[in-house]
Each structure stands twice: as C-alpha cells, then as structure tokens.
Amino acid sequence: MLRRLIIVAWSTLLCLYLPAANAGGDTAPPAQSGGVLFKVQNGQHSLYLFGTIHVGTHDFYPLAPTVMHVLEQAPAIALEIDPSNNQALQAAVRRYGLYPPGQSSQLSEPLRQQVVVALGKYRIAPDTVAGLRPWMIATLLTVQQAESRGYHAALAVDNYLADFAHQHHQSVLELEGAAAQLALLGGLDSKQQHLLLEDTIKELNDAKSTAELNEIIRCWRQSDLQGLQALLDEMTQDHRFSGRFAKEVMIDQRNPVLAARIAALLSEQEGVFAAIGILHLAGPNSVPALLAQHGLKVERIF
Numbered sequence: 001m002l003r004r005l006i007i008v009a010w011s012t013l014l015c016l017y018l019p020a021a022n023a024g025g026d027t028a029p030p031a032q033s034g035g036v037l038f039k040v041q042n043g044q045h046s047l048y049l050f051g052t053i054h055v056g057t058h059d060f061y062p063l064a065p066t067v068m069h070v071l072e073q074a075p076a077i078a079l080e081i082d083p084s085n086n087q088a089l090q091a092a093v094r095r096y097g098l099y100p101p102g103q104s105s106q107l108s109e110p111l112r113q114q115v116v117v118a119l120g121k122y123r124i125a126p127d128t129v130a131g132l133r134p135w136m137i138a139t140l141l142t143v144q145q146a147e148s149r150g151y152h153a154a155l156a157v158d159n160y161l162a163d164f165a166h167q168h169h170q171s172v173l174e175l176e177g178a179a180a181q182l183a184l185l186g187g188l189d190s191k192q193q194h195l196l197l198e199d200t201i202k203e204l205n206d207a208k209s210t211a212e213l214n215e216i217i218r219c220w221r222q223s224d225l226q227g228l229q230a231l232l233d234e235m236t237q238d239h240r241f242s243g244r245f246a247k248e249v250m251i252d253q254r255n256p257v258l259a260a261r262i263a264a265l266l267s268e269q270e271g272v273f274a275a276i277g278i279l280h281l282a283g284p285n286s287v288p289a290l291l292a293q294h295g296l297k298v299e300r301i302f
Contacts, residue, residue, distance in 0.1 A: 033064050033221065033222065033223055033302070034060055034063060034064055034067075034157075034220060034221050034223070035050055035051045035052060035053075035063065035064070035067065035157065035220060035223060035278060036050070036051040036223050036225055036278060036281050036300070036302065037049070037050050037051075037064075037066060037067055037070075037300070037301040037302055038050075038281070038288050038298055038299065038300050038301060039298075039299045039301055040262070040266055040288075040291055040296055040297070040298050040299075041266075041296065041297040041299075042263075042266050042267060042295075042296050042297070043297075044267075045266050045267065045268075045269065045270045045271075046266075046270065046271065047262065047265060047266045047271070047272045047273075047274060048070045048074070048271075048272075048273050048274065048301075049262065049274050049275075049276070049281070049287070049288065049291075050067060050273065050274070050275040050276075051220070051275075051276065051277065051278030051280070051281045052156070052157035052158050052161070052275045052276065052277055052278060053156070053157055053216070053217070053220045053277070053278055054153070054156045054157070054158060054277060055143075055146050055151040055152060055153055055155070055156055056151065056152060056155030056156050056157055056159075056160070057150060057151060057152065057155060058155065060155065060157065060160070061155075061160055063157075063160075064302070066301060066302060070271075070273060071161070071164065071273050072168070073271060074170060074271050074272060074273035075170065075171065075269060075270070075271055075272065076165075076170055076171035076172070076173050076269065076272050076273070077161055077162070077164070077165040077170055077171070077172055077173070077272070077273045077274075077275065078172075078173040078174070078175050078261075078262070078265055078272055078273070078274040078275070079158055079161060079162060079172060079173070079174065079175065079274075079275055079276075080158065080174070080175050080176050080181065080258075080275075080276055080277070081158075081174055081175075081176060081177055081178050081181060082162060082172045082173075082174050083156075083158060083159050083162050084162055084163075084166060084172070085174070085178070088177065088178045088179065089178045091178075091179070092177075092178035092179045092181075092182045093136075093178075093182065095179070095182070095186065096133075096179075096182040096183060096185065096186025096187075097132060097133055097135070097136040097182060097185075097186065098131050098132060098133065098136070099131050099132075099133060101131075103131075104130050104131060105132075105133060105134055105137075106190075107134070107194065107197075108194075111194060111197065111198060114198075114201050115129075115137060115197070115201070118141055118201050118204055119141075121144075121204075122141075122144040122145075122148065124140075124144070133186070133193060134190075134193035134194055134196065134197040135185045135186075135188060135193045135196055135197070137197055138193075138196050138197045138199075138200040138201075139185075141200055141201065141204060142200060145204055145209075146213065149213065151213070151217065157275070158275065161273075161275050173265065173272070175258055175261045175262065175274065175276065176254070176257065176258070176261075184249055184250065184253075184254075188245075192241060192245075195240075195241040195242065196241065196242050196245065199240055199241065199242035199243075200242070212231075215227070215231070216228070216231065219231070219278075220278055223302055225278075225281060225282045228278060228279060228281075228282040229282045229283050232247070232251070232279065232282055232283055235247045251279060251280065252285060254280070255280055255285060255286065255287050255290060256290060258276055258280060258287050259287045259290035259291050259294070262274050262287065262291065263291060263294055263296065266296065288300075
C-alpha cells in the first residue's frame with residue numbers, strides 16, 4: 001500500500017481527465033497537528049520545510065497553528081508542483097501518460113481482464129481509460145481506492161497550500177514540476193509498466209491495504225516520522241518491481257534533487273515555505289539529512 005500511496009503524488013493530474021469522487025462534508029474544526037515542520041538556516045536566511053500528504057480529509061484543515069503562522073508570513077510557497085499550472089500538467093500527461101491517438105496499451109488478456117474487474121469496482125468503463133498508459137491506470141486505481149475510503153485527492157495538503165498561496169497573493173514556486181515528475185513514470189518501459197499495474201491490482205485486493213493506508217494517515221496526523229521510517233524499512237525488504245521502484249526512484253532518487261533546490265531557494269530569499277511529501281523527510285537519506293550534510297542548520301519545530 002505504501003508504494004501505491006506514493007503514486008498518489010500525481011493524482012492531481014488525473015483530475016484533468018477523469019471525475020474525482022465527491023468529497024462533500026462540512027467544514028471541520030481547526031486541526032492542531034499534522035505533518036512535520038523543520039526550520040532550515042544558512043546563516044543569512046531561513047526557510048521552513050513542511051511534510052505534506054497527497055490525499056486528505058476535511059478535518060486536516062486548517063493546518064496546525066504553528067504552520068499557519070509561518071505560512072501566512074511567507075513571501076512564497078514552494079511545492080513539488082503547482083497544481084494550478086494546468087497548462088504544464090496537461091502537457092506532461094499528454095507526453096508521458098497518454099498514448100498517441102489511435103494507439104492503446106497491448107495488455108495480456110489475463111491482465112486486461114484484471115483491469116476490467118478492478119475498474120468495475122469503481123464504476124469506471126474500460127473505454128474511459130483506453131488511451132492511458134499502464135502506469136496511469138495504476139495511478140487511477142490507487143486514487144479511486146483512496147477516495148472510496150474517504151481520503152480525497154482534491155483535499156490533498158499540496159492543493160490546500162497552493163490555494164492558500166493564490167488567495168493570499170503569494171508566489172508559488174515549483175521544486176520539480178510536472179514534466180520532471182511524470183518523466184520518472186513515463187520512462188518505464190512496457191514490461192515495467194505492466195508489472196507496476198499488476199502489483200497495483202494485487203494490492204487492491206490485499207486485506208492489509210486498508211490498515212496500511214490508515215497507518216500512513218495516522219503517521220501524518222501525529223507527526224510520526226519514526227512510524228514512517230518503519231514503513232520505509234519495510235519497503236526496502238520488498239523485492240517486487242513496484243516496491244523497488246518506489247523506494248529507489250520515487251524517494252531516493254528525488255531526495256537529492258529536492259534538497260538541492262531547497263538549498264538554492266534558501267540562498268535566494270528569506271522566509272520561503274517549502275512543502276514536500278512527508279516520506280521525503282524520514283530516514284538517514286531524507287531531505288533534512290541531506291540539507292544538514294550541505295552544512296545547513298536544520299531544526300525540527302514539531
């Protein structure tokens with residue numbers, strides 16, 4: 001389930017093509033915790049680094065008072081991608097997630113039947129996804145399962161932060177951008193994408209998946225980096241393709257890039273609020289650890 005939740009990082013892109021579940025609900029009381037907050041300093045400037053999660057519920061918001069305070073003071077908010085940059089999102093999806101017109105995936109018959117059954121659980125017609133590459137179908141199924149359990153892509157913390165920035169006339173900076181993110185999945189060859197899709201469908205039917213998803217949400221709500229590190233350690237023991245790809249590419253490969261970009265922002269401007277997926281903040285090779293290795297002062301606020 002962990003690797004499938006990581007894929008939810010790109011769930012915003014699917015909203016351009018497929019309707020999301022209705023989040024509904026009333027405004028929740030103020031949140032008192034959630035996520036993890038670091039302060040990073042280089043002697044001249046300071047920057048705040050916050051851990052997000054890429055799905056959400058109404059009671060996530062508003063974020064913890066400490067987070068809201070530094071967020072309100074920030075001149076700019078830096079996210080992995082700007083979810084309001086529709087032009088860039090659509091271009092990246094067309095390039096990396098969709099087949100050219102008239103072309104479709106050549107799934108084996110057993111896998112095609114598994115996809116049809118999985119889509120049927122969420123009342124999605126197979127023709128709707130005919131033009132999606134296998135990794136996009138895997139992402140769609142991941143998002144739909146999270147939605148069915150009450151965790152909505154539309155309520156992702158990243159989306160909340162982007163909306164906040166636009167409402168308060170703050171600049172939104174991109175640490176990676178849609179093209180850079182989707183190139184990681186779009187670069188998988190056909191066999192690898194089919195393996196990713198197969199693993200995703202297997203996990204949809206895994207009785208442990210609900211408990212694992214709830215545990216990840218709990219770790220975010222309670223700012224539990226040790227709990228997340230335990231989940232990352234479990235992933236290291238996963239020898240399936242999807243597990244290796246999630247750990248080695250989607251986390252380990254991206255962490256140095258994110259750390260370098262955050263360090264550059266720190267040297268350029270005072271008080272930027274940077275937010276990345278909370279899994280990038282856990283462990284000895286995390287973004288905070290890499291920033292400290294660069295000689296920066298890294299202090300955990302909560």
